[in-house]
Amino acid sequence: MQLTLFHLPNSRSQRIIWLLEELNLTYQLVFCETKADGQITDDLKLIHELGKAPILVIEEYKNLERIVLAETSAITDFLSHRFPRIGLRDLSSAEQLHYFYWKNFAEASLMPNIVQKQVFAQIVARTPFPLGFITRAIKYGVDRAYLNMALEQQLFLINRQLINYPWIAGSEFTVADILLWFPLQACVQANPEFAKFEHIQHYLNEIKSRPAFQNALAKGNWSTLDYQTYWSKAW
Incomplete structure (x- = not known):
């Protein structure tokens, strides 16, 4: 193959x-x-x-x-x-349920909220003067009424899950961790307030220590600065 x-x-x-x-x-x-x-x-x-x-x-x-x-x-x-x-091979029955939930949570729940924040930020940035105040007001309203609160709740949920488990599905590293990393890292790097979630911070540090993760960053031409700059605009 x-x-x-x-x-x-x-x-x-x-x-x-x-x-x-x-x-x-x-x-x-x-x-x-x-x-x-x-x-x-x-x-x-x-x-x-x-x-x-x-x-x-x-x-x-x-x-x-x-x-x-x-x-x-x-x-x-x-x-x-x-x-x-x-994947599922070495997981207990309970961990399999965690695996299915968090694998889908990453793309279906967490990522869309971050993308929505970025979309509104891009609309604000591209709105010509003197109409910018209108789109800024809309973004502020959506962020305050829904997106900021939703992301806070989602990170609280992730942090609580990681109190008792080293990885998001349980004792074993799985694909769910790979899928969750990108949107979770975007939140934590873009918004300093999320540093309060200490179990998430520890989790992300454990990910960074994995040799395969480090190899992937090098091969993929990853730029932490560019990534942080881009997602910080969403806030």
Whole structure:
């Protein structure tokens, strides 16, 4: 089986590099070309019509010549099923329930709230004078009425889960940890107030100490400064 990953630095596709490193798989890494505004060029649509990273191309898999997988969750589901050692294999029944919940929580609950904050921030930044005060007022209202409170509650929930467990599903490191890292790191780095969640801080430090994580950052051209600068704008 041959694997080719199309990757955009400092994006959610960083997690797929990390997963491939944890699984110790051989793969080719292709960096997506970007326009002046940082968006991916249309060339990637030749691989998948939506043209979004990550995209994993799988060749010589069973009787299929070529499979093109997009979406982080779909890719992680495939790889964790094909190579189950950081999936469900070593989990107890209770930990399996945690695994299913947190794996989906990361992409379905936490990430959308952060993205909404970023979208409103981008709208404010791109609104021409003298209309900027209108979009700033809308962002302030949405943040105060919903998004800030929702994120506070979500991080409280994560922090509480980590009081009794070293990893989000329990005693074993799993794909759920890989999926949760990106939005959780975005929150903690962007908003200093979230430093109060000490179990989350310890959890993120444990992630940083993993050799596969460190290898993935190096291979993916990760920039902590660029990442923090981008997500800080959401607040």
